[in-house]
Amino acid sequence: MNHKNSTNLLVDVPASLPSELVEILVQSKQVRVERIVSTGQCSPDGFWYDQEEHEWVLVVKGSAKLLFDDGEMVQMNPGDHVLIKAHRKHRVxxxxxxxxxxWLAVFYAVDDRDGTVDTPV
Known part of the structure; x- marks a missing residue:
């Protein structure tokens, strides 16, 4: 690609990191897109994400397991994606x-007018 603002999600991926790497790729008032790189990291014991916005997450490379507070475990491999609704407690x-x-993570707001979600385009 010849676009000045284009890049590849798999370029400059560190082989190891002391902590997870989070890079914001695009952000507006309603949507945030992040590239996240994990090298064996997981959520701290007892910690649960409880987010104000919805999160759609895709594993581009590698593997991971997400655990939800209802006991559901989701194995994620390249190409797998999941929509995590706002306030659904989960952990890596x-x-x-x-x-x-x-990971490629897209965070987007709940539509306060009627409780539905704004669908990412």
Missing amino acids: QWTMPDEPTV
């Missing part, structure tokens, strides 16, 4: 320790 239970896991 596991990511591959010997290969980076690259």
Whole structure:
């Protein structure tokens, strides 16, 4: 690609990191897109994400397991994606320790007018 603002999600992926790497790729008042790189990191014991916005997340490379507070465990491999509704408590239970896991996460607001979600375009 010859666009000045284009890049590849799999370029400059560190082989190991002391903590998860989060890069905001695009952001507006309603939507935020992040590239997240994990190298064996997971959520701290007892910690649960409880987010104000919805999150659609895709594993681009690597593998991970998400755990929801209702006990549901979701194994994620390249190409797998999941929509996590606002305030659905979840945590990253596991990511591959010997290969980076690259995530693409899209966070978007709940439509306050009628309780439905704004669909990302």
